[in-house]
Amino acid sequence: MTTYRQAWRNRGPAAWLLSATLIGSYCVLYWTSWLDPIAQGLGLRNRWFLYGLLYTVGVGGGGLLYLRRHGSSRYNRLRIMTNFGIQAIFGFTLPFVMPLLGQPEFYFSYLWPLKYDILYPHTLAGLPTYLAVYAILGATVVAPVLALSFGKRWYCSWICGCGALANTFGDPWRHLTSSSTRAWRFERLAVHTVLLVAFAATGVIAADQLLSSKSAAFSSFAYEVKQGYGFVVGALLAGVVGTGLYPLLGPRVWCRNFCPMAALLGIIQKAGRFRIRVKRDMCISCGNCTTYCEMGIDVRSYAQSNQSFTRASCVGCGMCAHVCPRGVLRLENHAPRARDKARQGLITADF
Amino acid sequence: MHVVIVGNGIAGMEAALTLRQRDAEARITLVSEESDHFFSRTALMYVLCGQMCHRDIEPLERGTYERLSLERVRARVTAVDPERRVLQLSDKLPPLSYDRLLIACGSRPRPTPFWPGYGELEGIGHFVTLQDLAWLETELHLSTGHDRPPREWAHLEHTTDDSPYQRREAAATRRGTRARTPVVIGGGLIGVEVVETLLSAGLSPTFLIREDWFWPIALDERESTWIADRMRHHGVDVRLGESVQRFEGTDGRISGVLTDQGGHDADLVVIAIGVVPNTGWLEGSGIERDSSGGILVDEQLKTSAQGVWAAGDCASVRWFNGWVRPEQLWYTGRDQGRLAARAILGDEVRYARGTWYNSAKLMDIEYTTAGLVNMGVEGEASWFFEERGRVRSTTRIVHVGGRVVGFNFLGRRWDHDLCVRWIEERRPLSWVLDHLDEARFDTELVPPLRIPASARSPVASPP
Ligand SMILES: Cc1cc2nc3c(=O)[nH]c(=O)nc-3n(C[C@H](O)[C@H](O)[C@H](O)COP(=O)(O)OP(=O)(O)OC[C@H]3O[C@@H](n4cnc5c(N)ncnc54)[C@H](O)[C@@H]3O)c2cc1C
Ligand code: SF4
Ligand code: SF4
Numbered sequence: 001m002t003t004y005r006q007a008w009r010n011r012g013p014a015a016w017l018l019s020a021t022l023i024g025s026y027c028v029l030y031w032t033s034w035l036d037p038i039a040q041g042l043g044l045r046n047r048w049f050l051y052g053l054l055y056t057v058g059v060g061g062g063g064l065l066y067l068r069r070h071g072s073s074r075y076n077r078l079r080i081m082t083n084f085g086i087q088a089i090f091g092f093t094l095p096f097v098m099p100l101l102g103q104p105e106f107y108f109s110y111l112w113p114l115k116y117d118i119l120y121p122h123t124l125a126g127l128p129t130y131l132a133v134y135a136i137l138g139a140t141v142v143a144p145v146l147a148l149s150f151g152k153r154w155y156c157s158w159i160c161g162c163g164a165l166a167n168t169f170g171d172p173w174r175h176l177t178s179s180s181t182r183a184w185r186f187e188r189l190a191v192h193t194v195l196l197v198a199f200a201a202t203g204v205i206a207a208d209q210l211l212s213s214k215s216a217a218f219s220s221f222a223y224e225v226k227q228g229y230g231f232v233v234g235a236l237l238a239g240v241v242g243t244g245l246y247p248l249l250g251p252r253v254w255c256r257n258f259c260p261m262a263a264l265l266g267i268i269q270k271a272g273r274f275r276i277r278v279k280r281d282m283c284i285s286c287g288n289c290t291t292y293c294e295m296g297i298d299v300r301s302y303a304q305s306n307q308s309f310t311r312a313s314c315v316g317c318g319m320c321a322h323v324c325p326r327g328v329l330r331l332e333n334h335a336p337r338a339r340d341k342a343r344q345g346l347i348t349a350d351f
Numbered sequence: 352m353h354v355v356i357v358g359n360g361i362a363g364m365e366a367a368l369t370l371r372q373r374d375a376e377a378r379i380t381l382v383s384e385e386s387d388h389f390f391s392r393t394a395l396m397y398v399l400c401g402q403m404c405h406r407d408i409e410p411l412e413r414g415t416y417e418r419l420s421l422e423r424v425r426a427r428v429t430a431v432d433p434e435r436r437v438l439q440l441s442d443k444l445p446p447l448s449y450d451r452l453l454i455a456c457g458s459r460p461r462p463t464p465f466w467p468g469y470g471e472l473e474g475i476g477h478f479v480t481l482q483d484l485a486w487l488e489t490e491l492h493l494s495t496g497h498d499r500p501p502r503e504w505a506h507l508e509h510t511t512d513d514s515p516y517q518r519r520e521a522a523a524t525r526r527g528t529r530a531r532t533p534v535v536i537g538g539g540l541i542g543v544e545v546v547e548t549l550l551s552a553g554l555s556p557t558f559l560i561r562e563d564w565f566w567p568i569a570l571d572e573r574e575s576t577w578i579a580d581r582m583r584h585h586g587v588d589v590r591l592g593e594s595v596q597r598f599e600g601t602d603g604r605i606s607g608v609l610t611d612q613g614g615h616d617a618d619l620v621v622i623a624i625g626v627v628p629n630t631g632w633l634e635g636s637g638i639e640r641d642s643s644g645g646i647l648v649d650e651q652l653k654t655s656a657q658g659v660w661a662a663g664d665c666a667s668v669r670w671f672n673g674w675v676r677p678e679q680l681w682y683t684g685r686d687q688g689r690l691a692a693r694a695i696l697g698d699e700v701r702y703a704r705g706t707w708y709n710s711a712k713l714m715d716i717e718y719t720t721a722g723l724v725n726m727g728v729e730g731e732a733s734w735f736f737e738e739r740g741r742v743r744s745t746t747r748i749v750h751v752g753g754r755v756v757g758f759n760f761l762g763r764r765w766d767h768d769l770c771v772r773w774i775e776e777r778r779p780l781s782w783v784l785d786h787l788d789e790a791r792f793d794t795e796l797v798p799p800l801r802i803p804a805s806a807r808s809p810v811a812s813p814p
Contacts, residue, residue, distance in 0.1 A: 002551055005401035005492070072715070074796045175403075181412060279792065280768050282710055284681045285361070286394035291407045300410055304685075321794050325712040327719065327764035330792055 001069065008247070009172045015247035023244035030235045045096070052092045055165060059087045062168030069171070073322045075331075079157060083164035091161045106131055109159050112139035113198040114261035116229060120202070121209040143261075144268050150333055151274025152265035153316025162255060165243065166294065167317060170251025174294040174319070177250030183296050187256055187313060191263040194233060198260035201229040233258065252294045256313055266312030275310040276320070278303050279328045289320035289329060303328050352377045354695060355438065355447060357428050358455035359383035360392065361681055362663025364411075365688030366453050366695075371419045373696055379420070380447065382438070384427040384507060385516045386481055388413065392457075393681050395484050396544040399491070400551045427510045428456075431636045433656035442509045451658050451695045454633075454646060455688060458626035458664040458679060459515035468598025474522030474530070474605035475598060475620040478545050482516050487545075489521035490530045490619050491552045513631045522604040522618065530554070530619035534608050536595055538565045542623035543578075543713050546587055555586040557615050559608070561594050568725055569718075573735065574745055574761055578713045585714065628665040628677055641667050645677045650701045652691040660695055662687035671704045672726070680709065706774055708767040721770040722757030724749055731756065734780055736806050738762070741798055746787075750780045763800065764792040781807075 008014035028034055035047035044050050063080045070076045090109040099105050104127060112119045112135065119139065124132045146154045156163045177183075208222035242254025255262050276299070283306075289299035295313045299320045302309045321329040354370055356363045359381045367379050394408040416423055427441035431452070438447045460477035463469050474490065477483050488495045510517055523529050531554065535545050538560030549556040564575035565582075579589045590612070598620065599607040608615045628644040639647045639655040645667030652660050652668070663684040669675050678684075683704070693700050708721040723731070730751050738744045744762030748755055754777045758770045769790040773783055784807055788799055 002401040004404045073794060075794050078796060175407075279766060281682045281686075282708075282767065284393035285391045285410045286397060287391060287403060287407045287410065288394075288397060291403050304410065318794065325717075326710045327717050327792055330764075331795055 003172075003175055006172075009175075011176070011248055015173075019244055019247045022246065023240055026235075026240040026244055030239060045099075049092075049096060052095070055161070056084075056087050056092045058169040059084050059161075059164050060168075062165070062171060066168050066171045070319070070322060073318065075318045076322060079318070080168060082158050083167060086159055087161055087164050091164075103128070104131065108134070109161055111135070111143055111155075111261065113195070113202065113264060114160070114162075114259060116198060116202065116234065116260075117226075120205050143265065147265045147268040148272035149274075151269045151272060151310075151314070151316050151331075152262065153274070153314075153331075155265060156255060156262055156315035157317050160261070162238070162242070162259070163315060166246075166251035166255060170243075170246045173246050173248075173250050174252075175250070175291050176248065177252060177256070177294050177296040179290050179293065179296045179298045187296070190257045191259065191266075191313075194237075194258050195260045195263035197229065198233070201225050233260075250294060250296070252296075252315070255315065256295050262313070262315070266314075269314070270310055270312050272310075273333050274314075274316065275308055275332055276302070276314065277308045277330045277332050278306055279326075279330075280306050282326050283328045284326055286325060288323040288325060292319045292323045294319065299329065352450045353380065353448070354378070354451045354453065355380045355382060355449035356453045356455060357382050357438070358453075358457055358663065358665075359386065359389050359423070360455060360457050360663060360684065361389075362457075362684040362688035362691075363453065363455035364389040365685045366455065366662060366692040367421050368419070369689045369692035370695065371421065373692070378422070380422040380424060380449075381416075382424045382426060382428055382440070382447070384425070384441075384510065384514060387423060387425055388416075390481070391681075392479075395478065395481075396548050399478075399484060399487055399548045402551075425507070427507060427514055427516070427632075429511060429632060431633065431638070431659075433636060433638065433659055436658060441511065442507060449658075452660070453691055453695065454630075454638075454654070454659065454661040454665060455663045455684075455691075456629045456632075456665045458677075459629040459631075460622065461625040461627050463622055463624070464595075466595055466597055468600055468605070471603070472522075472598055472600040472605045473520055473525065473603055474618060475622065476519055477515075477622055478541055479626060480515050482518055486519040486521055487548075487621070490523045491549075491554075493523055493529055511632070515629060525602075526604065526618070532616045533557070533619040533621065534559060534615055534617040536608075536620065536622045537624035538562055538591075539568075539623060539625060540566070540711055541625075542621075543582075545621045545623055546582060547714055550585050550587065555588065557588040557590065557608075557617070558582065559590050559593050559595060559610060559615075561592070563592050565589070565591070566713075569720060570759070570761075571725070571733070571747065573737070574747065574759065577743075577745065577761065578716060581714050581716060626664070626679060628667075630665055641675065643667070643676065647675075648702075650703070651694040652687060652700075652702055653694060660691045662691040668702055668704070671707060672723070678704070706771045708771055710767065713761075716761050717764055719760045719765045719767055719770075720758060721767045722749070722755075722774040724757040724759045726757075728756060734784075736802055738800060742793075742800075744800065746800070746802075748780060748783060753779050753781075755780055755783050763797075764794070766790045766792045 003009055029051055035050055039047045039050035063084050066080050086109050095105045095107055117123055118135045204225050205222050208219055237258040238254050245253050283303040285300055285304045287300050293299050294317060295315060297311050297314060316331055318331055321331055354377055356366055363381055367381055370377055370379055388409050389411055391408045391410060397403040398405055398408060426444050428438045429441055430439040436449050440447060460479050469475060476486050485495050533549050533554055533556045535542050535556050536559045546556050546558050564572050565579050582589050593610045593612045595608060595610050597609045598605055605617055605620055608617045630640055630644045630646060641647055646654055646661040646665055648654055648661050648666050652662055654661050664677055664679050667675050667677050690700050690702050706722055710719045728751055731749050734748045736746045747759040749757035755774055
């Protein structure tokens with residue numbers, strides 16, 4: 001790999017240009033309807049399907065390049081192919097076809113709280129029963145149970161469309177994710193704040209809809225919350241910032257710092273069975289793992305102190321294990337928890 | 352108490368951290384000629400490839416020294432006087448006195464045999480230090496990488512001639528073009544790392560190996576042939592059993608390497624024939640060294656001089672099998688650094704090495720070893736299995752009278768810890784083959800290693 005010898009991957013002029021283009025395109029997409037005629041000209045229902053099509057192309061094209069770079073790992077290969085399949089089927093084709101069959105346009109691969117409006121009472125009431133049950137069980141039972149068994153990776157690295165784009169189109173910039181302590185502090189503060197806000201917003205809006213607006217003041221407050229959350233989290237952070245900054249800050253800006261789903265599954269992951277196991281006294285502190293961790297986790301600090309670990313932000317992409325030249329790391333689903341507690345090593349140890 | 356540590360590598364740094372963890376008050380000074388900050392020497396090749404940037408190979412955040420009040424001096428130590436407990440420093444710095452001294456000054460490239468042309472021509476060098484890295488980056492790319500090396504990484508202006516941390520002029524700079532026909536000399540680990548780097552820079556190096564196969568101290572002929580084939584497949588001209596005789600040059604720059612088999616064009620030569628303890632500056636100090644230059648230490652890592660300890664690549668320690676020589680490994684450097692710190696603080700410690708193990712990556716083939724492999728144990732026999740399916744791998748298990756004493760693996764990942772345990776438990780070969788899958792450390796979804804019954808049949812049970 002010659003990552004650092006390519007300027008477009010290292011904040012060179014091309015990276016800035018691409019970032020500006022992405023940000024501009026997101027603004028046009030979210031806040032104008034200029035793209036609607038183009039979409040309709042292509043036989044797509046509206047601009048969101050044009051976006052879905054481009055998104056799928058991004059996952060596919062980026063995925064092919066990803067496989068060229070990292071395809072020697074079977075885990076990576078299957079994961080990226082799954083990402084593409086899910087995006088093509090559940091992120092594009094099904095939502096397009098379902099309305100033709102008299103069904104609502106439904107995205108199976110997005111769950112609450114990432115898809116924040118799906119659990120609003122009015123949304124649920126408007127869905128056929130099977131979809132409403134899917135949305136509720138998916139968020140409250142399936143996602144947490146799978147996260148306990150396999151870690152959040154089952155969602156963040158295999159199913160989720162945001163993760164899919166980050167890991168394919170965004171992969172050339174994964175080394176730009178900061179692994180500094182400051183970035184970690186910001187992450188914890190930001191992502192848990194968004195999680196709390198997501199819960200609160202859903203609560204307020206649900207209360208308003210269930211009580212059917214007994215108070216006009218509360219109703220307008222709930223409306224503000226709904227609009228505000230949609231604007232700040234749904235559009236600004238997830239789209240404009242999240243994807244727009246890929247070429248400058250790495251591909252997981254949204255997932256790491258702002259995604260409420262990732263925060264929630266991360267907390268569950270800490271209590272579950274997933275961990276990264278570290279081979280004893282084999283790490284040469286080279287730093288490939290830390291450099292290529294897209295979540296900015298300083299994997300090396302654990303590896304060189306012989307400490308198997310589970311970090312809430314880890315999406316289980318498997319890259320640290322793949323790039324490690326000494327085979328020190330392995331992702332596992334069966335943690336003997338007690339063994340991970342004691343830090344035996346010293347470098348960067350707890351002072 | 353003022354503890355001075357010569358060397359800011361893994362051994363020196365670990366010692367400093369351990370000292371600080373145990374003693375909040377002690378004054379601790381790290382002296383280093385090579386760089387201001389601790390970095391991973393093991394990762395030099397990744398910077399050269401462009402796979403990591405200069406800052407990526409520093410394992411500690413920059414603020415660590417200040418946070419832990421570790422003082423630093425950037426200078427070469429030119430002499431030590433254990434009687435008066437002072438160090439002489441380069442760059443016109445005043446002498447530095449200490450109460451306790453830890454020498455962790457690492458390795459330097461093994462002195463080159465008498466090959467005429469060496470030392471006179473530009474474009475010949477080694478790959479051991481940061482300054483070597485800067486030189487090679489310039490030879491290959493005419494510049495030093497994506498992020499300029501941190502300013503503090505530069506060489507010192509005033510050093511001594513025998514220092515391995517000197518700046519070297521690149522032939523490419525005067526020529527104005529990057530290297531095109533590199534030659535790598537020496538079939539060991541650093542050699543193969545350099546070869547891999549040259550490949551990633553789009554070059555097809557010539558690899559001159561004196562021995563009959565690549566890396567005979569660790570691999571047998573079958574294993575080695577696979578590695579050599581893989582190198583050839585990627586475009587390396589691997590030359591086995593070929594010895595260098597002299598270098599040729601034009602305009603003061605390297606132009607070719609003459610060997611006992613003929614000649615090779617070369618506009619860049621990297622010599623990777625091993626390293627030796629970097630202890631020339633101890634000449635005349637009275638601190639005892641062995642013939643290789645390794646500082647002789649006792650089980651407490653204490654040298655022959657009062658108040659002086661040694662750790663890491665520069666110290667000759669007793670191996671698990673009785674040899675006394677340096678252990679040039681990252682994890683032993685770390686262990687020795689920690690242990691020396693405890694000895695300096697007065698703990699009763701003993702340096703005792705367990706069963707040998709190591710790992711490496713040869714091109715894209717991963718290598719793990721444990722126990723007595725290629726060490727010529729009396730009565731040893733090898734069980735060998737080559738897998739050629741979706742995964743290609745080799746497994747070699749060395750046994751004596753049916754009891755397993757060593758493992759050599761290529762192509763898959765293995766848990767050396769478990770292998771070491773089996774060796775120490777003196778497990779029979781047949782038992783180990785039955786349980787081998789437990790030691791597998793492959794990434795998820797890699798199909799397991801299947802050993803057909805026919806491959807197992809020669810396995811005899813130990814009496
Ligand atoms: C290219 C390469 C790849 C390697 N890969 C591996 C690997 O994969 N696995 C493995 O186990 N090992 C590997 N090694 C070996 C490993 O890097 C060494 O064993 C380890 O770095 C030794 O650490 P140390 O602290 O003893 O010395 P060093 O890291 O060599 O540090 C020496 C320190 O001493 C200072 N110093 C020396 N002399 C003076 C002086 N006179 N005055 C002032 N300061 C001085 C230097 O500035 C430096 O800070 C590799 C080595 C190289 C060169
Ligand atoms: S720790 Fe490893 S598996 Fe987890 S996100 Fe980072 S690189 Fe991926
Ligand atoms: S990549 Fe492997 S050897 Fe390198 S620092 Fe990480 S765990 Fe250690």
